[in-house]
Every structure is written in C-alpha cells, then in structure tokens.
Amino acid sequence: MKIRLADGSVREFKDGMNALQIAKELNQKLGKAAVAAKIDGTVTELTQAVPDGAALEILTFLDEDGKKAVWHTASHVLAQAVKRLYPEAKLAIGPATDSGFYYDFDTERPFTNEDLAKIEKEMKKIVAENIPLTKYTLPRAQAIEKMKAAGEPYKVELIEDLPEDAVISFYEQGTFTDLCAGPHAVSTGRVKVPKLLRTAGAYWRGNENNKMLHRIYGVAFPTQQELDAYLQQLKEAEERDHNKLGRELHYFTTNPLVGQGLPLLMPKGAKTIQLLQRFVEDEEERRGYVITKTPFMAKSDLYKISGHWDHYQDGMFILGDEEKDEEVLALRPMTCPFQYMIYNAEHHSYKDLPIRYAETSTLFRNEASGEMHGLIRVRQFTLAEGHIICTPGQLEEEFLGVLDLIQYNMKILGIENDVTYRFSKWDPNDKGKYIGDAEEWERVQGAMRTILDHTGLKYYEADGEAAFYGPKLDIQFKNVFGKEDTLFTVQIDFALAERFSMTYVDSDGQKKAPYIIHRSSIGCYERTLAMLIEKYAGALPMWMMSEEVRLMNITDEAAEYCHAFARRLRDAGIRASVDDRQEKIGYKIREARNERIPYMLVAGEKEIADGTFAVRRRGEGEIGSMAAEELLGLIVQQDRGKVIF
Structure with missing residues (x-):
C-alpha cells in the first residue's frame, strides 16, 4: 500500500x-x-x-496532539492507581488539558497530600508494568449494563446521555477498564514520568446543584529533567498568578458574604481600571465612536427578540417569575439589544452609516462556580463594548478599522506578541445552538475568512466557538498556567438587524437591513487587569499604576521639600505620594520596591542644598542624582508616552 x-x-x-x-x-x-x-x-x-x-x-510528545494522548493515558493510569488503593472510589471524568490532566472521583473524603504521595507511587508502578491499552466497543445498552455491574453511576449517566444507536468505546489496561473515546498511547509505559500536583473540589458536570467530587491534577513528561524544568516554571507561574499577586498587592479582594465570582476592586485595582477606561474611551472617540449609556437590565421581551432568551438564558440572571404573573426582567449579559433600540429611535439613510456606538458596559453572566477564577472568570464585569452598524459595502473597511484599534491598544499595553487569533465558526452538527440557516452561515463565514486573509494575520479556525448570531475573530491569551481565554473579540452579525427591524434607506430608495459588527476594544477590564498583573509580575507600566512616584525623606527637614515636589508632580498629572514616616530609609525603600513603585525619590540635607533627588527606578535600582526640574520633565514625558519599563 x-x-x-x-x-x-x-x-x-x-x-x-x-x-x-x-x-x-x-x-x-x-x-x-x-x-x-x-x-x-x-x-x-x-x-x-x-x-x-x-x-x-x-x-x-513534542506534538501537541501527541502530548495530549500521553496525558490522557496518564489520567487512566491515575484512575487505575486510585482504584487499586481505594476500591470504593467512583470514577467520573479524566481528560487531558492544555497543561496536563485531571481525574474526578467520588470518595467519602477529599484526598490529602499523603494520599497523593501514595497514589503517585502506585502510578509509577503501573508505568513500570508497561501495560498495553486495548480499545473495544459495545452497543449502548451493553455499555450501560457493564458500567452498572462495575458500580460506576457517573459512567452510566454519561452513556445514557448518548444517542440510542451510539457505539461506546472502552479502553482496557490489565484489570482496569474505563469508558473513553481516546485516543491513547499504546501502553502505560509511554507515560514515563508522572507527577501529581494538587487536589481541588469540582461539581459533577460543573453544576453547583450536583455533588462535589474530588479532583486530582497531574502532569507527565518523558524525562525527569523535563519534569523538573516544568515544575520550576510552574513555581514561577504561581508567583505571578494574579489570584495570589493581585491580592498581595491589594488590587482586589473577595468575600464570601459578597459571593463567588464577584471580586471587590480595591483602590489600586479600581484606579488602574479607571486609567485604562479613560485611555480606551478617548481613543474610541478619536476614531469616530459615539458613546451610549444603557440600563443594566431589561424585560425578557427584549431578549426574546435578540435570541438570548432561547440561546443564552442559562447564562443570565433572571428576576421575576412568569408563572406567578410577574414582570420578568434579566440583568444584561451584553449591550447589543439596547444599542439597537437607540438606533431604531431615529430614521437612517446610507449617508448616516457607519454609526459606531461605544459603551463601557457593566455586564452579568451566570458562570458556573467551577469555572470562576480570580478576575479572569467572574459573574459581573466591565466591557469596552461597541457595535458598528454599516452597509455591506462598508463591512471590510470597518472590520479592519476595529482590528487596527485593537492592535493599537495591545501595543500600548505591551501585549501584542502574547496573543493568538482564532476564527470562531459555527458547528453545522449543532444547528439548534444558532440563529440562521447553513447558507447564511457559510456566506458570512466566507466573507469573514476573506477579510482575515486580506489582513495577512496568522489565525486558526475553531468549529463551535461562534456566537449564536454570527462568526467571530477571537484574540486569545493564556494565563500563567496555560489556560486560554478570550481577551478581545470581533463578531460579524448577519441576523439581529432583521430581528429588530433595523433598516436604512439605501441610495436606490429601498429600505435594507444593515450589517452589524460587535467588538470589544480592550475586552473585559477585570480580565485585562489579571493578564497585566501576570505579564508584568505586578510591576505594571508606569502610566497605569495607581502610584507612579513615591518620595521619601531621610531627615525631618526634607519632609516639606518632598511634599512640595509631590505637589508639583500632582499638578502635572502624576500620581505621587510622600512617605514621611519615622522609619529608616532602607525600610521605606524596601516597602516601595515590594509595591512595585516605578520611581522612588529620596531627599536629605544634601539634596535640599543641591535642589536634587537621589533617584531609584523600578528594575534598575539607583540611577543617580537628578535635578528636580529635569526629573519632573522626564517623569511627565514617560507618563504621557506610556513608556513600559
């Protein structure tokens, strides 16, 4: 052959x-x-x-798909080890992830660190046994009976959710068998060097109404050297984790009385987001956007027209009960239907288009408890949201204009090289998830692919990731642990204009439905802040720091000298403070350094006499003595120029 x-x-x-x-x-x-x-x-x-x-x-293992096959096999090795040591444990699911693998178990008590050590030792035995993995299939009914006989209720539930005519696959390794679609390595020996990392609670199927299971996370590498390098990288990632660092630096906090997924932004975090918001809103206005301000909630009638009620209701917070004949309202998950109402409040001709609406929107999404994480995945967030209403002939130019805005913002934030571009398409095998027919989807996706190809961007395609009303370009980033999320998005909407009877009078005198581009120009501010904390290890670019300069006096006489210069800095728009506590200067400097203050200015008798400051710059340490006037000009220039250091 x-x-x-x-x-x-x-x-x-x-x-x-x-x-x-x-x-x-x-x-x-x-x-x-x-x-x-x-x-x-x-x-x-x-x-x-x-x-x-x-x-x-x-x-x-060097190939992404190969790596996932190994990690998926490692999850089965983990399950086999747990069943050997704790036969009463019930198996749930155990997939490979982008950064390793996990398996969920139903046990009487959570796993301890001592348990993990025993399980890992047993895994290494199973790897050394080099047990072959053999795949076989059963009809659905037989598969259900097999899992019932094995006493695995979670596996039974998974199979029962599959179609009647489904053929179910299993993988057998010695005396252990697991329900799985695969693929896997040929034997347990290919797992090489496994390592269990941590445990966590996880609701069955991510639903907080279901039972809490016990999840074990792990990873595996071909050699101990590669594992050691990964563990060192993981240690560094943990130090940068915004969920840890953001709290230590007092950017945000959480409180169980407030609720999960509802972070409280402290003065530092709130100030940084305010600075980002001002920058974005000014840039949007410069590019022809007009601002709107719309309600946080609306009647269910609005969401029924948009399709959110049918396609997104599980992700919304609903107020009221139709069955009790109450008016039903919902907190908004996005702003688009509200801005369409503004558009429809006036008549439009083709000469009015494009219209670019922008709004800094507070949005609400009912995220599953298992999905929420720090500032990245929350239930209330703030979005730099916008919608462009345009003619078909303006679609490409406006799309490219949005992309230029996003890329400019990324350059200012210093993250342009940290993202990937994903062309998110519909899934033709799940048509109930979307508005519109196959012909419309293929036509609009073809138009979007043409636009993307014209940009020269390197992008990849993903089925099933489109919005329910149209395809989109998602700009993706990974957090320090390798988990990918969307930072910016640009969507082409071919459906909602007609649903809302949005029209314009074209040059031929006929009423026509416009195209709509949905976009975020900086994405969710909370998520962006999380990403910036991790990228810069808390040392954000000076222009977005809540405190740019801290002045410190060595002598009592120098305190007023520092305060006077701090006033000049503040008058010039620089955020400056004075640490005039009765503490040693070394202590003050260490504290300012730990808080990642960009400029530390120290003054004593000599500096007063010379009209100077001893200057320390973040990341560089002492850079020498500078005259106050020269220093003022330099700091203002770097703030205005949004210099990153």
Missing part, C-alpha cells in the same frame, strides 16, 4: 500495517518516541491499521 507521510513524500508499505509498525520501519528511534498517530487528519492510536492511500503523521 502507498502512504503519504508528513513531509509530503509517498512510501510503500505492506498492506495492513499499523501506524506503530510503519513508524518503526521508518526509524527505530521514531518508533520508540511515537505516542499516537494522525491518519487523514484524525488523531488515533498507533495500533490503528493505516488504509491504502492515507496521509499519515507519527506523533511524539
């Missing part, structure tokens, strides 16, 4: 060979490193027979 390899070459092999046999024939070293295969674009096991004419790629 003839097989096309990853380098484009075509090679002949014996009929019926599987991917592992081909890998070994190509190169014995490759055969040892192989963990999975990609046949005609589908990731599968190495034991899968390769059909004649297929395209074959041998995957190793």
